[in-house]
Amino acid sequence: MHLKTTSGTGGQARLVAFTAPQLRADADNIVTTMGLRADWPNLGVISLAHSYGFSNLVLPLLLHGIPLILAPAPLPEIIRQAAESAAAITLPAVPPMWRAWHQAGAIPATVRLAISAGAPLPVHLETEIFQAHGLKIHNFLGASECGGIAYDASATPRTDPALAGSPLRNVTCGHNEAGCLVVQSAAVGETYWPEKSPLLGAGTYQSADLAELKAGRVFLRGRLSDEINVAGRKVSPETIERALFRHPAVRECLVLGVPSRDATRTETIVAVVVSDGTEAELRRFLLQSLPAWQVPREWHYVPALTPTPRGKLSRSDWRARLITAESVLPKPRSTGR
DSSP states (O other), rough: EEEEOOOOSSSOOOOEEOOOOHHHHHHHHHHHHHTOOOOEEEESSSOOSSSHHHHIIIIIHHHOOOOEOOOOOOOOHHHHHHHHHHEEHHHHHHHHHHHHHHTTOOOTTTTEEEEEOSSSSOHHHHHHHHHHOOOOEEEEEEEEEEEEEEEESSOOOOOOOOOEEEEEEEOOEOTTSEEEEESSSSOOOOOEEESSOEETTEEEEEEEEEEEETTTTTEEEEEEGEEEETTTTEEOOOHHHHHHSTTTTEEEEEEEEEEOSSGGGBBEEEEEEESSSSSHHHHHHTTTTTTTTGSSSSSEOOOOOOTTSSSSOOHHHHHHHHHHGGGGOOOOOOOOO
């Protein structure tokens, strides 16, 4: 039995138990869907201990003979040098790495297959890299509980940031009554350990991701647990983030709800942003596409949003910082509404 630890970004981290056939099924699904090739070695910059690295780097090497070139760190110059050891490479990474390499002009010309997972890939970054290098970065969605879920195999950049891709081969996607994504495949984990859950087992994993299925593609609409409740009206933070990312001055953003001082409002919408745009400018921009009640009431400007080692931004971590350690952040810019 093999145990994986979930990322814990949505709450308490848990252990997931897998059998050998389940691990093999995930590797087979990934290799056949992505078209991983022995003559395009994987350049390893992501952690081999994480589910993404284990399934995309370790298992394809052991089970399919796909070579692995290990880089000691994801620094731009190291990536350049490591990529020179092969005429063509596959490069799986996370969005912050792609952003850093793009800004440093360090994306190797030998990359034939570019993959991004661990967190949603911003559409503007995907487009910028495609325009600058002619390189399509393929968005990949997976979960510790079930391995690979969806993959964007298209040849051109996405236009909808909610698009995760199409289900991997041998993977079936649906949703439950709450609208959350349900995944079925031979790669789904055996059970949570040591405590079992009806959400995982018998080849089925019921996630907390709100999803829409259209034309054989998976669109993510946020997490059920992340929905913000403003006086009984609910909104997914991803809806606001997608609108914010359309503004050219917004480089990074994270939207979340915190308990409101006004009990009638339930929660206050807060935006943590990396941007040169003023609060008034961003508010006016959002009002063009969102109702007024969905526009953040408090704004925090920060120099950078630090992701977890898996490339994720943890709303729970930021919520805790805003509630219990707000002094470490710049003073919020109130809208005065």
